[in-house]
Structure formats: structure tokens, C-alpha cells
Amino acid sequence: MNRTSLRRIAAPSAAALALGFALSACGAGNETDNASSGSSDLSGKLDGSGSSAQESAMDAWRAGFQKANSGVTINYDPAGSGAGVEKFNAGGVDFAGSDAALDPEKGEVDAAKKRCGADAIEVPNYVSPIAVVFNVEGVDKLNLAPKTIAGIFAGKIKTWDDAAIKADNPDAKLPSTKIDPVHRSDESGTTKNFTDYLEKAGDGAWTYPADKVWPIKSGEGANQTSGMISAVGGGKGTVGYADLSQVGDLKAASIKVGDAWTPPSAEGAAKAVEASPLDDSRPEGDMAVKIDRTTTAAGAYPLMLTSYLIACPTYDDKAKAALVKGFLTYVISEEGQQEAADNAGSAPIPASFAEKAKTIVDSISAK
Amino acid sequence: MSTIEAKAGSPKRRLGDLVFANLTRAAGLTILLALAGVAVFLTIEGIPAFTAGPEDLKGASSFVVYVWPLLFGTLLAAALALAIAVPLAIGVALTVSHYAPRRIATLIGYLIDLLAAVPSVVYGLWGGLFLGPKLVPLYEWLADHLSFIPFFAGPASTTGRTILTASIVLAIMVLPIVTAISREIFAQTPRLNEEAALALGATRWEMIRLSVFPYARSGIVSAAMLGLGRALGETMAVAMVLSASGVVTFNLISSTNPSTIAANIALTFADATGIQVNALIASGLVLFVITFVVNFAARWIVSRSEVSV
Numbered sequence: 001m002n003r004t005s006l007r008r009i010a011a012p013s014a015a016a017l018a019l020g021f022a023l024s025a026c027g028a029g030n031e032t033d034n035a036s037s038g039s040s041d042l043s044g045k046l047d048g049s050g051s052s053a054q055e056s057a058m059d060a061w062r063a064g065f066q067k068a069n070s071g072v073t074i075n076y077d078p079a080g081s082g083a084g085v086e087k088f089n090a091g092g093v094d095f096a097g098s099d100a101a102l103d104p105e106k107g108e109v110d111a112a113k114k115r116c117g118a119d120a121i122e123v124p125n126y127v128s129p130i131a132v133v134f135n136v137e138g139v140d141k142l143n144l145a146p147k148t149i150a151g152i153f154a155g156k157i158k159t160w161d162d163a164a165i166k167a168d169n170p171d172a173k174l175p176s177t178k179i180d181p182v183h184r185s186d187e188s189g190t191t192k193n194f195t196d197y198l199e200k201a202g203d204g205a206w207t208y209p210a211d212k213v214w215p216i217k218s219g220e221g222a223n224q225t226s227g228m229i230s231a232v233g234g235g236k237g238t239v240g241y242a243d244l245s246q247v248g249d250l251k252a253a254s255i256k257v258g259d260a261w262t263p264p265s266a267e268g269a270a271k272a273v274e275a276s277p278l279d280d281s282r283p284e285g286d287m288a289v290k291i292d293r294t295t296t297a298a299g300a301y302p303l304m305l306t307s308y309l310i311a312c313p314t315y316d317d318k319a320k321a322a323l324v325k326g327f328l329t330y331v332i333s334e335e336g337q338q339e340a341a342d343n344a345g346s347a348p349i350p351a352s353f354a355e356k357a358k359t360i361v362d363s364i365s366a367k
Numbered sequence: 368m369s370t371i372e373a374k375a376g377s378p379k380r381r382l383g384d385l386v387f388a389n390l391t392r393a394a395g396l397t398i399l400l401a402l403a404g405v406a407v408f409l410t411i412e413g414i415p416a417f418t419a420g421p422e423d424l425k426g427a428s429s430f431v432v433y434v435w436p437l438l439f440g441t442l443l444a445a446a447l448a449l450a451i452a453v454p455l456a457i458g459v460a461l462t463v464s465h466y467a468p469r470r471i472a473t474l475i476g477y478l479i480d481l482l483a484a485v486p487s488v489v490y491g492l493w494g495g496l497f498l499g500p501k502l503v504p505l506y507e508w509l510a511d512h513l514s515f516i517p518f519f520a521g522p523a524s525t526t527g528r529t530i531l532t533a534s535i536v537l538a539i540m541v542l543p544i545v546t547a548i549s550r551e552i553f554a555q556t557p558r559l560n561e562e563a564a565l566a567l568g569a570t571r572w573e574m575i576r577l578s579v580f581p582y583a584r585s586g587i588v589s590a591a592m593l594g595l596g597r598a599l600g601e602t603m604a605v606a607m608v609l610s611a612s613g614v615v616t617f618n619l620i621s622s623t624n625p626s627t628i629a630a631n632i633a634l635t636f637a638d639a640t641g642i643q644v645n646a647l648i649a650s651g652l653v654l655f656v657i658t659f660v661v662n663f664a665a666r667w668i669v670s671r672s673e674v675s676v
Contacts, residue, residue, distance in 0.1 A: 052637065080637040180525045180622065185611050186634045213425055220526060220610045220622040223634050227495075231610070234500050235526035 042326050043071030044319050050076075050084025050097030053189065053225075053243065054307055057126055058097060060343035065330045074327060081189055088310055089115045094324055095311040097125070099189025100212070101279070101288035102310065109286075116312035119283035121364070123357040125331050126346040129244040129269040129304045130194055131252035135232050136160055136239075137175060143168045145256040150202030152239060153181045155219065160237060168256070177237035182228060183214040185221030193291075193305040194241045200293035201302065243305075245345025255303055258296030266347030268301025274350040275300055285313060285360050287353070307346075311364065318366040325364040332357045406655065413649030415642055423642035425613070434650050436615045440530065440625030441654065444605060445598035447534035447619070452541045452598075453591050459542070460549035465575060476550065483543035491607030494536035499527030499608065506531075506620040517617050524622040528610040531619040536604050541594035548593065552586030553579055585669040592665030599629075599658055606630035628654045 048058070055078040062074040079087070081098040088096035089111040102108040102122060112120035132149060134142055139160070144152075148164045151157040157164055161174045184191045189212065196210035208215035220238070222231040225246045232240040233250055244252065244264045254261040262268055276292040293302045309328060315321040330336045337348035349357070416423075417430050427433035459479060463472045503525060510521030560578040569577060580587075611626030611634075626634075632647050639647055 080639075082640040083637065086640045178522065178525070182526075182610075185626075186637070187639075217612045217614050218623040219612065220524065220528065221612050222528075222610065223606060227607070230496060231526050231528060234496065235524075236503075237525055 042069045042323055044323050045073045046075070046095070046320070046323050046327060047093045048074065048076045048084075048095045048097060049079050049087045049093045050310075051081040051099045051189065051307060052078035053099055053128075054078070054097040054125070057307075057340040057344035057346050060339045061327075061331050061336055064336065064339045065327055068330070069326070072323065072326075080187075082187070085112075085310065088112065091115055094315075094320065095309060095328075098308050098310060099305055100192055101282075101306075101308055102286070104281075109282075112310065113283075116314065117367075118313050119285055120310055121285040121313050121360050122282075122308050122310050123287050123328065123332060123360055124273070124289060124306050124349050124353055125309045126337070126340055126344075127266075127269045127273050127304055127306050127349060128346050129264040129266060129301050130190055130197075130241050131244045131247050131250075131264040132239065132241055132255065132303070133229070133232050133247050133250040133252050134239040135235060135250065136177060136237055139172060139174065140251060141169075141172065142251070142253040143256065143261045144253045146197070146201035147203040147205045149253075149255070150198045150205035152179055153183070153198065153216075154206055155181070155216070156205070175237075180220055180235050180238045182220040182222050182231045182235070182238055182240035183216070184223070184225075184228060185214070186223050187212040189305055189307075190225070190241065190243060194303070196291070197293045197303045241303075255301070257300055257302065258298070260298065262299065262301050264301055264303070266341070266345075268299055269304035269347045270350045271297055271300040272302040272304055273306060274352060275302075285363070287357060287360065289353075304347075306349075313363060314365055314367045316367050321364055321366040325361060328361040328364070329358070332361065409648055409652040409655055412645055413652045414645075416646040416649035419642045419646060424646055430646065430649060433646060434628070434653055436613050436625045437628045437631050437650060438653060438657070439615050440611070441599055441627040441629070441657070443617075443625065444530055444534050444537060444609075444627055445595055447531065448537035448541055448598040449591060449595055451535060451538035452545055452594060453587075455538070456542050456545035456590070456594075457549055457587065459546045460553055461575065461579075463546075463550050464553035465571070465579070479543050479546045482539065483547075487540065487601060487603040488607070490536050490540055491604040494532060494604060494608040495528060498536065499529075499532045501527070502529075502532055502535075503527045509620055518619045520618045521621060523620050524610065526610065526622065528608055528622065529620050530609060530624040533605050533608045533624075534619075536608055537598045537601055540601060540604060541597050544597060545590045545594040548590035549583070549587055552583040552590070556582045589665055589669050592661060592668075595661055595665075596658055599661065600654065602629040602633045606633045 055076070058076045058078075062076060065074060066072055076097070077084075077093075081100060084093070084096040085098050085102065085108055087093045089108065102112055102120070104110075109120075132144060136142075144165070145168050148157065148168055151164055157179065159176050159178055161176045165174060191214055192210055192212045195206070195208060195215065198206035199208065199210055214221065220231060220235070222228040222240070225242050228240050228242050229246060229248060229250065232238045244266070252264050254263045272291065272295055273289060275295040275297040276289050279288040279290045282288050288308070289306050291302065291304070291306065295302050309331060311324050311328060315324060332349065332354050334354070337354070340346050341348055419430060421428055424430065424433040459475065463476050467475060503523070506523040506527065506529065509519040510523040513519040514521050556579045560582065561574055564574040564578045605627050609624055609626065609630060610622050611630065612623045614623055614625055616623065616625065628650050632651060635643070636647055
């Protein structure tokens with residue numbers, strides 16, 4: 001993860017020095033020349049771009065797919081979700097990876113339709129629980145109701161021995177330390193999903209709309225997930241939010257779902273997705289999920305994000321269509337999902353979703 | 368026969384001279400072209416941002432509102448860094464040039480130059496993970512005892528990732544360049560002036576005040592301006608140390624700090640699309656202009672004080 005974020009910082013900081021050069025240089029992928037004999041009939045090169053959070057999962061998929069199809073090269077430029085979608089819509093890459101579904105309000109759905117000549121397809125490729133991490137002296141276990149989390153991050157609950165936190169944790173010994181909530185200072189899909197959760201489940205304690213940018217102009221800001229983790233770990237009385245696979249030694253709070261306290265887990269996130277409906281305003285082939293943040297399903301952990309792969313239903317080139325279809329099929333297959341779970345710590349998409357995604361991916365064809 | 372005549376007739380056209388003259392000319396021109404290229408790029412790409420709306424500017428109503436807190440943070444961090452670095456650098460330079468025995472002076476000189484070789488990412492890591500947490504007790508003390516001064520109004524950050532920490536890291540980063548130039552200038556003070564001052568009964572400090580400082584004033588100013596240029600544009604260290612929220616505040620020790628232009632570009636460029644990219648480039652243009660103004664101001668100050676000497 002450190003490597004990832006450094007690279008992500010390094011590209012734009014080079015841009016600050018020589019923006020013009022960086023713009024054209026960013027796209028350089030990790031192209032490897034595969035000249036050995038193919039074990040399948042797939043061959044060629046596929047370019048993708050998008051979410052940097054997906055990079056480690058994507059590395060696993062690229063390696064797995066290229067191993068099975070030695071004539072194939074998959075490139076993935078972790079330029080960020082927004083940049084990836086923009087590149088895809090401009091026709092620069094064959095597929096995009098995004099931490100948020102295409103946004104119809106920003107015209108992304110229409111732009112993708114224009115690029116493909118038909119409604120773009122969008123399939124979930126993994127789900128990831130977001131943990132509320134904390135660093136409070138003497139506290140190992142913490143329960144937080146959504147409303148309490150919203151109050152903490154809105155700055156209304158100021159100390160760890162506040163009555164609201166005490167009510168959630170009747171048995172815990174809470175210090176009177178000041179709470180220092182940490183947020184992401186960069187644009188982030190994690191922030192968008194976290195604020196979406198606070199807005200929908202926070203019971204009125206959170207008054208800002210879901211956004212990739214943290215809406216409050218005060219408090220501790222940290223850059224990237226790695227910055228978040230080091231800020232929470234290095235402070236006193238700090239609390240933050242981060243992808244569960246990245247939290248390391250930090251302790252994660254259990255959140256209230258229905259009447260039960262649920263710790264973050266990959267299975268819980270998968271259950272929450274399963275309990276959520278698809279966004280029915282979307283065209284066929286677009287599997288954008290309307291995550292039900294207030295689900296009461298047993299064991300579900302609705303504070304999570306879903307990542308998507310975005311591609312076209314048809315490609316001009318027959319080989320390219322076969323390649324996209326092959327790669328996406330591999331990603332959503334049980335084997336591909338397991339590969340990502342083993343190597344990137346992400347949670348597999350639920351079986352019912354994988355099934356629907358499979359029928360969508362199967363329909364990819366050449367023009 | 369004719370070739371010999373030609374050589375003798377016009378020595379200017381000797382091949383080596385011609386090639387070398389053109390090479391140097393091309394080198395000089397390249398700098399101009401690169402600078403012009405950057406300026407043109409920043410201007411053309413930045414223009415759409417000046418008329419952009421709130422949805423592309425993180426909610427700011429206009430580009431000025433968007434860039435002002437960033438500019439404020441940039442100038443504040445750089446000014447603080449200079450306030451810390453320049454006195455320190457002058458002290459180090461004097462030690463090296465006038466006080467320390469030669470062997471120790473050379474060693475200190477090497478060590479200071481070594482500071483310049485450390486990459487800014489490393490300074491960022493050090494500042495954010497090590498220095499910041501170590502400064503927390505100091506910040507808490509400042510917030511408890513000196514909170515009547517707006518700079519230390521608090522509440523103190525619990526992670527130490529404040530603009531004061533960032534400025535201290537910046538100060539360490541600009542220290543080598545300011546020290547190196549000051550050292551050279553101090554060493555060039557005419558020996559006669561120094562000896563004359565000492566002969567008139569001046570102590571060593573009086574000698575430095577009377578002969579070294581007046582002679583070196585313009586050099587110190589240009590050294591400080593070069594340092595300021597580096598502090599204004601420093602990206603990674605600030606991005607990694609600072610907890611930024613896009614506010615305008617003189618409170619130096621809280622967790623709510625203004626960001627800087629360069630750090631903001633580095634942090635938001637990866638996820639920026641459309642007009643947001645133009646806004647970032649336009650903020651780069653603002654930084655470009657500010658750096659130019661600073662450099663011209665430095666030249667002007669230097670040229671003015673040279674006349675008076």
C-alpha cells in the first residue's frame with residue numbers, strides 16, 4: 001500500500017514541476033513483452049486505468065490472467081477513479097476501474113454511452129468494508145452507533161467520556177481525552193462511502209451530502225489511506241476511517257446494525273451488498289448498487305464500498321472484445337475473486353451478484 | 368590553396384569556435400524556451416478555471432476564493448520557514464567562516480551540504496512520523512500558557528501535523544542553500560576591512576557587525592530569497608506533514624491548517640477531472656507568478672543595496 005500511495009503522490013508531484021511532461025508520461029504502464037507460446041487462443045494487449053485502491057487487487061488479476069493466457073498483456077494505470085473514468089470515456093483505455101459507480105449527474109453515464117455507442121456495462125469487482133479505527137489509551141474495544149459516529153465526525157461529540165459514547169459502551173472505562181477525528185484530505189471513494197453512511201444511517205446527526213471531498217473545513221486531515229493510518233496511530237484520542245485491509249495494528253470499532261454490534265468483516269460487507277438493491281434507474285448492464293446503509297440484516301456491515309469495472313458492451317476489434325470478455329469473466333469468477341482476496345485483502349462479491357455480472361460480461365461482443 | 372587563404376582571411380569561421388558559440392547560444396535559448404513553454408502551458412490550461420463554478424472548485428464560489436487560502440498557506444509556511452532558517456543559517460555560516468577551527472568548519476560545511484542531498488520525501492516521512500509527534504508536548508504547553516497570542520490559540524494538535532511542524536521541516540530544507548551562499552559571501556569579506564576593525568579595538572562580534580555584515584547584506588538577502596523560492600515550491604514534505612483543511616488562520620498549532628498550492632496540487636491531481644484539473648493548473652500559474660515576483664524583488668533589493676555600498 002505504501003508503494004501504491006507513493007507512486008500516486010509521485011506522479012502528481014512531478015506534475016507540479018513539469019505538468020506538461022507528466023500528463024503524457026503518467027500513462028506508462030508495466031508492459032511486459034510476452035513472447036512465449038500461448039496456452040489459450042486469447043492474445044493481445046488490454047489497457048485499463050482507474051482507482052488506485054484497486055491496484056493491489058488488479059495486480060493479482062493481471063498476474064493470474066496473464067499466467068493462464070501467456071499471449072496476453074494487461075496494463076493498469078492507477079491514476080485514480082475520476083481520471084480512469086475520464087480516460088475511458090475519452091476512448092483512451094479499454095476498461096476502467098472505479099470506487100464509485102458512474103455518476104449520471106456529472107454526465108459520466110452519458111459520456112460512457114457515447115464512447116461505447118451503447119450503454120456501458122458496469123459490474124462490481126469487489127466489496128470492501130470500511131473500518132472506524134481509533135487510538136484511545138486503555139480502550140481496546142469500542143461500540144459506536146451510527147449516530148454517535150456522525151456526532152464525533154461532525155465535531156459535536158468532543159470527548160471520549162461523552163454521554164453518547166458511554167451509552168454505547170456501558171462497561172468500558174473511557175478517558176476524558178479530547179476526540180481528534182481524522183479525515184482524508186485528498187478526494188477519496190472511501191470518504192464518499194463513509195459520508196454516505198453517516199448521512200443515511202446517522203439519524204440526522206450528519207447534515208452534509210455524500211461527497212468524495214470531506215465537507216467540513218476543520219479538523220485533522222490526512223493524505224491517502226497510509227496517511228490516515230499513521231495519523232490515527234501517531235495521535236492521542238484519534239479516530240478515523242479506512243479500508244479494513246489496511247488498518248494493520250489499529251483497533252476497529254463495532255457499529256450498530258439493527259440491535260446488534262457488528263465488527264467490520266469481509267463477510268459482513270458481502271452480506272450488506274446482498275441486502276442492497278440495484279439502482280433500477282440504470283440501463284441494463286449497469287450493476288450500480290444502491291447500498292442500503294440502514295440494513296438490519298443479521299451480520300451485515302453496511303459501512304463498506306463497492307468497486308466497479310467499467311467496459312463497453314461492444315468493441316470494434318474482435319480480438320479486443322474477446323480479451324475484455326475473457327479478463328472480466330476471470331475477475332468476477334470464483335477463482336479471480338479468491339485471488340484478489342488472498343493478495344489484496346478485498347472481500348469477494350456475493351454469488352448472486354457474480355451470477356448477474358457473468359450474464360452481462362457474457363454479452364460483450366464485437367461490432 | 369584556397370582553403371588556406373580562407374582560414375587566414377577569416378579566423379572567426381574556424382569550425383570549433385562556430386560550434387561552441389552555437390552550442391552555448393542553444394543552451395541559453397533552451398532555458399528561455401522551457402520557461403516560456405511552462406508559462407504558456409499554465410496560462411492556456413489555467414484560463415478555463417477563472418470562470419469555473421462552485422461544482423468544479425470544491426465548493427468555492429470563484430477561483431479567487433478557491434486559491435486564496437492556498438496562497439495564504441503557501442506564504443505563511445514559507446515565511447515561517449525563513450524566519451526560522453535565516454538566523455540559523457547566518458549563525459552556521461559565521462561559525463564556518465569566522466569562528467570554528469578550520470577542520471571543524473570544513474566538517475560542518477560538509478554536513479550542511481549533506482542536508483541538501485536528502486530527498487524531500489524523506490523529510491516528509493521524518494516530519495510526519497517522527498518530528499510531529501515529538502512536538503506535541505510543546506504545542507500543548509504553548510496552547511496552555513500562550514494561547515492569548517493568536518499564533519498559539521490552540522487547541523493543540525494531538526498528532527503534531529501542524530503548519531508550524533511543516534515550517535520547521537521546510538526551514539531545515541532551505542537551511543543548506545542559505546548557509547552555503549552566506550558562507551561564501553562572508554568568506555569574501557575583504558581581509559583589510561576585518562583587520563582594520565580589529566586594529567581599532569573591535570571585538571570579534573563588533574568586527575563582524577561592522578565589516579562582515581555590511582559587506583554581505585545583499586548576499587544574505589539573495590540567499591534568503593533563493594531559500595524562499597524553495598520553500599514556496601516545496602511539495603512532498605508539506606503534503607506529507609500537514610493536516611490541511613483549506614482555511615485561513617494564523618493559528619499555528621491546531622490540527623486545522625491552510626494547505627499550500629504545491630501540496631494541494633500533489634494531493635488532488637490524481638483524482639481531478641475536467642475543470643478541476645484546469646483549476647489546479649491555474650493555481651500552479653499563481654505559484655509561478657508569485658515565485659517570479661519574489662525573484663524579481665530579490666534582484667531589485669540586491670541591486671539597490673549594491674549601489675549604496
